[in-house]
Amino acid sequence: MSPQKFHKNKKYDGMSANKSKKKFKQFREQPKKSVKEDDEIKELKSKYDSIDVKNITFFKDLPLSQKTMVGLKKSRYFKATEIQRESIGCALQGRDVLGAAATGSGKTLAFLIPVMENLFLKKWSRADGVGCIIITPTRELAYQIFEVLKKVGCEHDFSAGLIIGGRNLKFERSRMDQCNIIICTPGRLLQHMDQNPLFNCSSMQILVLDEADRCLDMGFEETMNAIIENLPPERQTLLFSATQTKSVKDLARLSLSDPVYVAPIEQAAHSTPDALQQNYVVVELEEKVTMLWSFIKNHLKQKIIVFLSSCKQVKYMYEILCKLRPGTSIIALYGTLHQDRRMAIYNEFCRKSKVVLLATDVASRGLDFPIVNWVIQLDCPEDATAYIHRAGRTARHKAKGESLLVLLPSEEAAMVEELKSRKIPINKIAIDPKKMFTPRAKMEAFLAANQELKESAQRAFLAYIKSVFLMKNKKIFNVDKLDTDAYARSLGLVVVPRIRFLAKLRKNREKNREKQLSQNNDKCEESDADESDSDINASRVEAENDDNLNFHVHSSDDEDNDDNGFLTIKRSDHEIPIDQLPKVPPIEEVKSKAKVKTVTKAAIAKRVVKRNIVANKKVQYDDDGCVIVDTAKELQSELGKEYENVTEGGIDIEKAKNLLREEDKFDKIRFRQMVKAKHKEAKRKSKVENEEQVDDFGSGDESGEIDLSWLPDYRPLDAGSDDESNSGTRQVVNSSDESDDSDKIHKPPKRLTTKEDDDCSESSSDNSDLDDEPPPLKKTKKLTSKLSIDEAEKIAMQLLGSR
Numbered sequence: 001m002s003p004q005k006f007h008k009n010k011k012y013d014g015m016s017a018n019k020s021k022k023k024f025k026q027f028r029e030q031p032k033k034s035v036k037e038d039d040e041i042k043e044l045k046s047k048y049d050s051i052d053v054k055n056i057t058f059f060k061d062l063p064l065s066q067k068t069m070v071g072l073k074k075s076r077y078f079k080a081t082e083i084q085r086e087s088i089g090c091a092l093q094g095r096d097v098l099g100a101a102a103t104g105s106g107k108t109l110a111f112l113i114p115v116m117e118n119l120f121l122k123k124w125s126r127a128d129g130v131g132c133i134i135i136t137p138t139r140e141l142a143y144q145i146f147e148v149l150k151k152v153g154c155e156h157d158f159s160a161g162l163i164i165g166g167r168n169l170k171f172e173r174s175r176m177d178q179c180n181i182i183i184c185t186p187g188r189l190l191q192h193m194d195q196n197p198l199f200n201c202s203s204m205q206i207l208v209l210d211e212a213d214r215c216l217d218m219g220f221e222e223t224m225n226a227i228i229e230n231l232p233p234e235r236q237t238l239l240f241s242a243t244q245t246k247s248v249k250d251l252a253r254l255s256l257s258d259p260v261y262v263a264p265i266e267q268a269a270h271s272t273p274d275a276l277q278q279n280y281v282v283v284e285l286e287e288k289v290t291m292l293w294s295f296i297k298n299h300l301k302q303k304i305i306v307f308l309s310s311c312k313q314v315k316y317m318y319e320i321l322c323k324l325r326p327g328t329s330i331i332a333l334y335g336t337l338h339q340d341r342r343m344a345i346y347n348e349f350c351r352k353s354k355v356v357l358l359a360t361d362v363a364s365r366g367l368d369f370p371i372v373n374w375v376i377q378l379d380c381p382e383d384a385t386a387y388i389h390r391a392g393r394t395a396r397h398k399a400k401g402e403s404l405l406v407l408l409p410s411e412e413a414a415m416v417e418e419l420k421s422r423k424i425p426i427n428k429i430a431i432d433p434k435k436m437f438t439p440r441a442k443m444e445a446f447l448a449a450n451q452e453l454k455e456s457a458q459r460a461f462l463a464y465i466k467s468v469f470l471m472k473n474k475k476i477f478n479v480d481k482l483d484t485d486a487y488a489r490s491l492g493l494v495v496v497p498r499i500r501f502l503a504k505l506r507k508n509r510e511k512n513r514e515k516q517l518s519q520n521n522d523k524c525e526e527s528d529a530d531e532s533d534s535d536i537n538a539s540r541v542e543a544e545n546d547d548n549l550n551f552h553v554h555s556s557d558d559e560d561n562d563d564n565g566f567l568t569i570k571r572s573d574h575e576i577p578i579d580q581l582p583k584v585p586p587i588e589e590v591k592s593k594a595k596v597k598t599v600t601k602a603a604i605a606k607r608v609v610k611r612n613i614v615a616n617k618k619v620q621y622d623d624d625g626c627v628i629v630d631t632a633k634e635l636q637s638e639l640g641k642e643y644e645n646v647t648e649g650g651i652d653i654e655k656a657k658n659l660l661r662e663e664d665k666f667d668k669i670r671f672r673q674m675v676k677a678k679h680k681e682a683k684r685k686s687k688v689e690n691e692e693q694v695d696d697f698g699s700g701d702e703s704g705e706i707d708l709s710w711l712p713d714y715r716p717l718d719a720g721s722d723d724e725s726n727s728g729t730r731q732v733v734n735s736s737d738e739s740d741d742s743d744k745i746h747k748p749p750k751r752l753t754t755k756e757d758d759d760c761s762e763s764s765s766d767n768s769d770l771d772d773e774p775p776p777l778k779k780t781k782k783l784t785s786k787l788s789i790d791e792a793e794k795i796a797m798q799l800l801g802s803r
């Protein structure tokens with residue numbers, strides 16, 4: 001919020017700007033000042049009725065307060081623009097105004113001046129609370145208006161607040177009611193109306209909607225309706241836009257009283273600025289990236305905005321262009337960015353003179369970037385209105401600028417026709433093929449080396465296809481005419497990502513066509529048409545839900561839903577003729593239908609029983625294709641088999657108990673067999689290891705360690721005759737019940753064992769019936785591996801000596 005910022009702006013904050021001495025002086029002079037102000041107000045009021053638009057050229061020709069005049073002068077605004085001349089007078093007279101003027105014609109001042117004057121005349125002060133609310137569709141635009149207000153309102157004593165999403169709500173909460181002028185986005189304002197008990201706008205005097213048609217369209221419909229409900233009905237309302245709404249429904253929603261329609265644009269020959277040079281080129285989809293790259297390389301010293309359909313495309317193009325290093329700054333502005341980042345990018349683009357800004361439509365309305373040379377609409381805008389706003393980012397207020405619209409062959413005819421019908425002068429130009437150079441090979445290499453980048457490219461690819469699919473005007477946007485394979489390759493993708501919703505749509509269409517052939521009568525044709533619609537619906541819904549992209553007919557702020565901007569219907573005039581419109585049931589409706597058809601567990605169970613589906617059954621086959629019967633999972637007992645064949649429902653508890661008892665016997669047998677098998681396997685392993693040891697006898701291992709197992713056994717002294725001792729290796733039979741050689745395990749000389757070893761051997765002898773552990777062998781290894789050659793020799797000598 002900006003009270004914070006606002007306090008930094010000392011001049012604007014009246015009292016805080018002055019030093020204590022000055023404050024004191026002001027305090028003493030206040031009665032005088034107040035009288036002076038009253039006189040000024042009286043004088044101004046008396047002039048309002050005699051305002052004559054024809055006699056106004058400069059701001060000084062209007063009855064404006066001294067404070068406003070000084071602010072305008074300081075900001076170097078002297079001569080009023082057409083919309084300012086025509087609308088300010090009406091607004092000062094207290095009338096509701098509908099203003100429509102070309103982009104960059106100065107509409108911001110056209111509403112800010114009456115706002116300041118209105119509050120000044122009412123001697124509005126901080127204690128009076130909220131006097132004016134200015135609503136804009138995007139955060140950047142709100143920020144821009146706030147900055148202009150700070151400049152031109154620097155002499156007034158009002159406080160102003162910037163209330164936009166992505167900022168600290170708590171901070172704003174306590175300061176909201178101290179703001180006299182609130183500049184906000186619809187979503188955030190409603191949030192305060194709903195959640196902030198300190199927010200009170202019951203005394204509000206003026207409501208301003210900048211980009212009014214956008215604020216009132218379908219996307220913001222619910223939010224705006226809720227906001228309007230909370231506003232006092234006795235107020236002045238000012239609506240401004242380059243593409244003003246004339247919808248009676250919209251105006252009725254705002255309860256305008258006898259509004260004056262100020263629209264210099266209606267009389268103008270064109271609906272775009274005269275200084276704007278507008279061209280279009282037709283390129284194949286797969287050439288778009290090449291075209292953009294070539295364009296940037298050929299305009300390295302210019303300030304360019306490139307509009308794309310979706311955030312994902314902007315993100316990928318930004319990533320890949322940064323890697324390709326075209327030789328100029330590349331920046332990107334889109335809705336999913338963090339608010340601070342968005343502001344930083346906005347300021348960076350304002351500041352720089354040689355830079356390329358990749359953007360979604362979040363930057364298309366109202367933003368007043370200084371000296372933009374080119375606006376490139378790389379993806380076709382959804383209609384002429386969107387075109388006007390995008391192109392209007394250049395050629396602002398007498399400055400020159402150029403706009404280039406990139407169209408696909410399939411888009412050309414219908415789009416050009418629409419533009420011409422909206423009084424937009426646009427010419428077709430061709431690109432010199434010699435100046436086109438493709439970065440595809442490099443892009444492919446980057447994507448091959450960077451998985452994240454590749455995924456980003458895949459997302460961009462799908463986002464574009466979906467955006468085309470979801471566009472309302474099917475005369476312009478035809479997803480079937482897109483060469484998706486070539487497009488994917490042009491993004492650097494070697495493998496074309498799967499487009500599920502499109503495959504489904506095509507499959508359904510194919511089915512319908514076949515059906516149509518087989519059905520000849522009119523009735524069938526009719527039903528077929530219905531089905532075709534529902535197929536499109538199904539695919540559409542799938543497209544909307546794909547990748548967790550939720551389709552919604554706009555929620556609140558542009559900045560919040562811009563991320564899925566390509567999936568949103570953005571304006572109220574976005575109604576598709578009924579016959580063209582795939583009838584997508586509203587999400588609520590879909591949900592409620594789903595609720596009605598809630599499937600219970602019992603129903604699922606019944607279905608499974610009906611279909612004879614055996615749940616959780618896995619059948620395994622051996623190499624010959626015979627079924628491997630797993631006895632652990634089969635009932636073994638006679639009783640069990642009997643039980644299995646019973647088809648009646650219900651469980652007989654007694655029978656089940658007996659069955660468990662019977663099965664338990666089989667389980668125990670199986671368990672014993674398993675234990676035995678395990679022991680056997682352990683012994684087999686130990687034997688193999690033993691043999692390996694014997695093979696190595698006397699040779700030492702690679703590390704030079706000596707195997708002492710060849711040494712004469714020390715035990716013959718007390719062990720009596722033992723044939724095996726002659727073999728030179730002490731062998732102890734650990735297993736009492738096994739006489740097989742394989743069960744004999746090496747045991748090291750007792751004298752050389754450690755305490756731990758002793759413990760182990762003891763425990764192993766204690767558990768002689770569980771002889772599945774062969775630690776003695778390890779001990780021998782451990783023992784020998786610890787001895788140096790000298791030690792081994794010493795021990796050998798000792799032993800030989802003891803014989």
Ligand SMILES: Nc1ncnc2c1ncn2[C@@H]1O[C@H](COP(=O)(O)OP(=O)(O)OP(=O)(O)O)[C@@H](O)[C@H]1O
Pocket residue numbers: 076077078079080081084101102103104105106107108109241242365366367368392396397
């Ligand atoms: N009377 C004036 N004299 C000189 N410059 C002006 C005047 N009024 C506005 N401007 C300048 O013209 C530029 C465009 O003004 P502004 O942003 O208000 O246009 P806009 O009509 O609101 O455009 P958009 O339709 O794109 O929102 C700004 O840079 C502003 O400073």
